[in-house]
Amino acid sequence: xxxxxxxxxxxxxxxxxxxxxxxxxxxxxxxxxxxxxxxxxxxxxxxxxxxxxxxxxxxxxxxxxxxxxxxxxxxxxxxxxxxxxxxxxxxxxxxxxxxxxxxxxxxxxxxxxxxxxxxxxxxxxxxxxxxxxxxxxxxxxxxxxxxxxxxxxxxxxxxxxxxxxxxxxxxxxxxxxxxxxxxxxxxxxxxxxxxxxxxxxxxxxxxxxxxxxxxxxxxxxxxxxxxxxxxxxxxxxxxxxxxxxxxxxxxxxxxxxxxxxxxxxxxxxxxxxxxxxxxxxxxxxxxxxxxxxxxxxxxxxxxxxxxxxxxxxxxxxxxxxxxxxxxxxxxxxxxxx
Ligand code: UDP
Ligand code: MG
Numbered sequence: 001x002x003x004x005x006x007x008x009x010x011x012x013x014x015x016x017x018x019x020x021x022x023x024x025x026x027x028x029x030x031x032x033x034x035x036x037x038x039x040x041x042x043x044x045x046x047x048x049x050x051x052x053x054x055x056x057x058x059x060x061x062x063x064x065x066x067x068x069x070x071x072x073x074x075x076x077x078x079x080x081x082x083x084x085x086x087x088x089x090x091x092x093x094x095x096x097x098x099x100x101x102x103x104x105x106x107x108x109x110x111x112x113x114x115x116x117x118x119x120x121x122x123x124x125x126x127x128x129x130x131x132x133x134x135x136x137x138x139x140x141x142x143x144x145x146x147x148x149x150x151x152x153x154x155x156x157x158x159x160x161x162x163x164x165x166x167x168x169x170x171x172x173x174x175x176x177x178x179x180x181x182x183x184x185x186x187x188x189x190x191x192x193x194x195x196x197x198x199x200x201x202x203x204x205x206x207x208x209x210x211x212x213x214x215x216x217x218x219x220x221x222x223x224x225x226x227x228x229x230x231x232x233x234x235x236x237x238x239x240x241x242x243x244x245x246x247x248x249x250x251x252x253x254x255x256x257x258x259x260x261x262x263x264x265x266x267x268x269x270x271x272x273x274x275x276x277x278x279x280x281x282x283x284x285x286x287x288x289x290x291x292x293x294x295x296x297x298x299x300x301x302x303x304x305x306x307x308x309x310x311x312x313x314x315x316x317x318x319x320x321x322x323x324x325x326x327x328x329x330x331x332x333x334x335x336x337x
Contacts, residue, residue, distance in 0.1 A: 006039075006091045006092070007038075007040045007041045007092050008038050008039050008040065008093050008094060009033070009039070009040035009041070009092045009093070009094045009096065010040070010041050010086075010090035010091060010092030010096070011029065011041070011042045011096050012043050012083055012087055012090055012095060012096070012097045013025070013044050013045065013086070013097070013098055013099070013100050014045050014047055014079050014083050014086065014099070014100065015044050015047060015053050015057065016046075016047040016048070017049045017051045017053060017208065017211070018049070018051075018053050018100040018101060019052040019053050020206070020208050021101050021102055021206045021207050021208065022044075022053060022056045025101075025106070026042070026044075028102070028105075028106045028107070029042055029109070030064065031106075032106040032107045032109050032110065033109060033110075036113060040067065040092065041068075041090070041091070042069065043071060043086045043089055044057045044060070044068065044069070044070050044071070044100070045072075045083070045085050045086040045089075046071065046072045046073060047073055047081075047082035048073050048074065048075040049076075054070075054072055057072075057332070058070055058072075058332050060333075062332070062333065064333070065333065066334070067333075068333050069089065069332065069333040069334050070332035070333055071085055071086060071328055071331050072328065072329045072332070073085055073326055073327060074329045075327075077325065077326045079162075080184055081180075081326045082326070083162075083184055084174075084175070087184075088328075089331060093168050094113060094165060094166070094167065095166045095168070096112050096113070096116075096163070096164065096165045097162050097163070098162055098163045098164075099163070101205045101206055101207075103202060103203055103204070103205055104125075104161065104162065104163035104200065104203075105200070105202075107201075111198055111200070112125075112163070112164075112165035115165060115196055115198060116165045120165070120167070120194045120195060120196045121167045121169060121170045121188075121191075121192035121194050122164065122165070122167075122170060122188050122189060122192040122194075122195040123164060123165035123195075123196055123197075124164055124185070124196070124198075125158065125163045126157050126158045126161070126199050126200070127158055127161050127200060127202035128201055129201075129202065132202075133210075136210065143159060143160060144159050156185070156189065156197060157197060161200070161202070162185075164185060164188070166188055169191075173187075173191040174187050174188060174191070180315075180325050182325075254303050254304070254306050254307035254310060255303070255304055258299075258301065258305075258306070258307060259303075261297075261300030261303060262296065262297050262301055264296055264300075265293050265296025265298075265300060266293075266297060268289075268292065268293040269293035272284050272290055272293060
């Protein structure tokens with residue numbers, strides 16, 4: 001394949017501290033794509049990794065001239081921003097996104113290509129026997145439920161799986177959306193004409209740990225409801241810009257504190273319930289304690305509500321400012337256009 005030729009297929013893979021998975025990922029992906037006889041590019045987006053990932057991507061791009069393209073972001077912008085950067089760089093007629101940790105087996109790529117060639121705009125996937133922790137699965141269920149509610153009508157079974165195929169039309173539509181915090185699978189659905197879902201295998205994360213901890217998942221849920229981390233920057237009145245401009249922590253704290261308070265209230269209520277069963281109504285001062293527990297629950301609820309309002313305000317503020325969602329530092333493995 002000539003370097004200047006436009007490949008037919010673009011693979012977009014976000015990479016954040018995946019040095020332990022990269023060589024295997026590249027090897028298996030190339031092995032899965034080569035026999036298809038399709039021209040393709042494998043775009044690895046380094047999302048500001050702190051480990052050796054960027055260097056490994058650079059080397060792979062040099063070695064597999066034209067097939068492996070490295071996109072290097074200036075710092076960690078998050079999975080969906082990294083994917084967006086990859087989409088922006090891609091030139092293929094068909095685009096497939098997948099994760100770098102080999103939870104989405106690259107061997108499934110031909111199945112998606114087949115469907116894209118049949119003319120589907122979005123090819124979703126359903127994970128067979130999901131290999132994730134209980135907590136991750138539960139979180140994913142909640143996300144799927146929210147998305148389904150938000151997308152009224154058009155729906156997919158499994159939104160968590162990043163192994164997905166898109167047509168160029170849909171990708172262009174996604175790229176034209178200026179808002180931050182795009183949840184790509186959902187956005188794609190809203191522009192697609194023909195969609196289909198296929199079953200794919202799901203494996204354990206090959207190495208390393210999930211980059212999603214509890215807080216990142218909460219952030220993802222916030223995004224889904226139309227919020228985004230970066231949009232929180234300087235959501236507070238002037239002067240506090242330094243505090244809020246470097247971190248969203250102050251505003252997010254409202255949600256965290258609220259959740260904790262409410263949880264405490266509920267636990268306290270349960271405790272009172274049990275104790276009054278054992279010691280009788282006198283133990284709870286005839287309802288005074290119960291009142292405390294209720295106050296905690298409602299106070300917590302109010303904090304959470306304020307936190308959510310803050311997310312909206314922050315989003316409006318950041319979108320008004322219109323700062324770019326990511327910065328590409330350099331691209332390796334492709335001739336300068
Ligand atoms: N990722 C990223 N930036 C981040 C977090 C994750 O590019 O800030 C990438 C990560 O390298 C992986 C994909 O997004 O390729 C999914 O992350 P992970 O496997 O940790 O999530 P999970 O499988 O638990 O949903
Ligand atoms: Mg994973």
